[in-house]
Amino acid sequence: MDPVYLDYAASTPIDPDVLDVMVDTYKNVIGNPSSIHSFGRQARKVIDDARHTIAKYIGARSREIVFTSGGTEGDNMAIIGAALANQKYGKHIITTKIEHHGVFRTCEYLENQGFDVDYLDVDRTGRISLDQLKEKLREDTILVTIMFGNNEVGTIQPIREIAHLLAGRRTLFHTDAVQAFGTVDMDVKDTPIDLLSMTGHKIGGPKGIGFLYIRDGVHIASFTHGGDQERKRRAGTQNVPAIAGLGKAVGLVADDLSDRIADCLKVRKTLLQTLDRSDVDYRINGNPEHFLPQILNLYFPGTHVETLLTKLDLEGVAVSSGSACTAGSVEPSHVLTAMFGEGAPETQSSIRISFGAGSTPENVAEAGTIIARSVRELTETGRAGERL
Ligand SMILES: Cc1ncc(COP(=O)(O)O)c(C=O)c1O
Structure with a gap:
């Protein structure tokens, strides 16, 4: 057998159509997307197209999508970035006891930096209680980070309800949508999420690429310093073939x-x-x-x-x-x-x-x-x- x-x-194994797109990009798109000549513009177009496909699928605008190296980086960027940018309003963060280590350990890191983190309980089915979330919310709560769907037991959290509960407050809402992305419909127009992280390799895309959605108007501190790529939110030359593959993988999810x-x-x-x-x-x-x-x-x-x-x-x-x-x-x-x-x-x-x-x-x-x-x-x- x-x-x-x-x-x-x-x-997940890479989808053959995604691989084709990546191989084609590796072979034929050689420029740096920041260069102004035709080779650069060609690479830039590949990135723009992928960004557009992704943004359209989740009901976002292209400029709200920042490419990352995957889920862990997206989680770190969202949580640390939001904490640093908003610490003048408070240092309180709420998360859950069942987050992936990409969130869990990032919150622990922030605790060591003087932030105050509350970890919500879950019931025996892995769901948080909205009442407990309401109880824990404070004037100085700057961020709530709660995963969309759990990677171990698959439980989906009441993301819509949480997003609507937080809308209108200064508290930002981040969700790690790494596992939910390819099997749950998500629309950031309907559901006021501020920050959403995903990765390519759970949906038939390449490893080492993902994105962070950052709602227009939400400011997070950047912790890579260098070039002006990704609207100054993540410095460094983009991984063009991987981004092309991610765009294709998301397009395939959108289709079926x-x-x-x-x-x-x-x-x-x-x-x-x-x-x-x-x-x-x-x-x-x-x-x-x-x-x-x-x-x-x-x-x-x-x-x-x-x-x-x-x-x-x-x-x-x-x-x-x-x-x-x-x-x-x-x-x-x-x-x-x-x-x-x-x-x-x-x-x-x-x-x-x-x-x-x-x-x-x-x-x-x-x-x-x-x-x-x-x-x-x-x-x-x-x-x-x-x-x-
Ligand atoms: C829920 C969740 N978040 C984050 C990650 C990390 O993603 P990546 O491997 O792209 O860093 C994973 C990967 O297993 C995950 O399941």
């Missing part, structure tokens, strides 16, 4: 968002049906109503995540835990800990399965059968906690 890749939330969602839901159902038929004991971690279709986090009572992942890898199924693997040990996920409590069994025995362009009902059913068999073998033989 060919190995089955079910870790699209970690990264509903098919992508339907395809993910279909294989998700296949996987759950396969597990149900095999009679293996499992539970879904996440919100039954507000979830990203491509992410399925499952709790298998009695298993140990590291052992299970290793076994599945040996059997040719690539899935992941949401946790950071350091030196062979898996630290409990901060997301599952926030949802279920410190030391809860869900934090020891859950895996993340995520779907994408190469997931078919056939290979997902095959993977489901292997997952069920592996779980059964590990729990029956009492080897759940043993390292293979």
